Amino acid sequence: MTHPETNVETFRWGDGKLEMIDQRLLPADFCYVACTSAAETAEAIRKMVVRGAPAIGVAAAFGVALEALRCKSQSQEEFSSSLHSGIALLAASRPTAVNLFWALERMQQLWHEQRGQANAIIAERLQEEALAIYREDIRINREIGRLGAELLPQNGRILTHCNAGALATAGYGTALGVIRAAVNSGKNISVIAGETRPFLQGARLTAWELQRDNIPITLITDNMAGFLMKRGEIDGVIVGADRVTANGDVVNKIGTYILAVLAKQHHLPFYIACPISTLDPATATGNEVQIEERSPAEVTGFGNSQWAPAGIKVRNPAFDITPAGLVSALITEKGIVEKPDREKIAALLCA
DSSP, X not given: OOOTTOOOXXXXXXXXXXXXXXXXXXXXXXXXEEEOSHHHHHHHHHTTSSOSHHHHHHHHHHHHHHHHHHHTTSOHHHHHHHHHHXXXXXXXXXXXXXXXXXXXXXXXXXXXXXXXXXXXXXHHHHHHHHHHHHHHHHHHHHHHHHHHHTTSOSEEEEEEOSOOBGXXXXXXXXXXXXXXXXXXXXXXXXXXXXXXXXXXXXXIIIHHHHHHTTOOEEEEOGGGHHHHHHTTOOOEEEEOOSEEETTOOEEEETTXXXXXXXXXHTTOOEEEEOOGGGEETTSOSGGGSOOOBOOTHHHHEETTEEOSOTTOOOOOBSEEEEOGGGOSEEEETTEEEESOOHHHHHHHHHO
């Protein structure tokens, strides 16, 4: 499962197992974690072996397929119970990214359509559906990249946040897919990556990924963005999304909202790149989204290093909410929506 134009293979599937790059260890170590059940996949999602909304959705789909393969020799009643339990574990692994629930719903629908079939046939169909979701994600990301590349200048320095690249998807990327497509089209694009505290997805993952693909990148700490914008050293901002609500509010990695405000202050475009599966028409605004709070340990240190005093009170929300009014354009596989709002989101979903 390799992909031209990027040297990153996020997932490997075969022999009844799903292998995923362990993103907790990059860039110091490169290895794959193997999962053979829904429970193992859910644990990998929860512990951030894999992260990024589209990648979580793909992993969850494979998790359902793994559970079906694992239990196909059971009685139909036991098989059904195991699948229900596995899907529940996957659904509880991370609450904010809507792609997780989108993928699980799609897998459940197929399962229900196959009711009455032999377990082995259901398992085979679920495996085929997971692979279809995986392949569709790459195709969709390439289309997002193609469309979004037209928005970027011929020569530009583009700021990004967190990691919305191959590592966050099935293998090409949303925000970084736009950058890849622009570079491949001949544009002179360089990337400025914020480190993305506290889990350092920008410093560890985006920097690693773009270096492997020979795309020029400069790493900064998160609190340097405003200074560089004021000096005219940033030409635009592009990030991914974990959820876009019905009114166009964007839920994304903590720190995104700050960049959107800064971009508006400095008259810079602020783009969101995401697949249609990230849109959540059932949720009216970003204020209704459950924001995941993660372990205090992610803030007080990293790895074996601890820099905060023991027992200090910590807040660690993993995501924030950017109001739709701060978004210059939403880039999806179905088209570009400038200044998204409720009516434009509804029209996009019906397209």
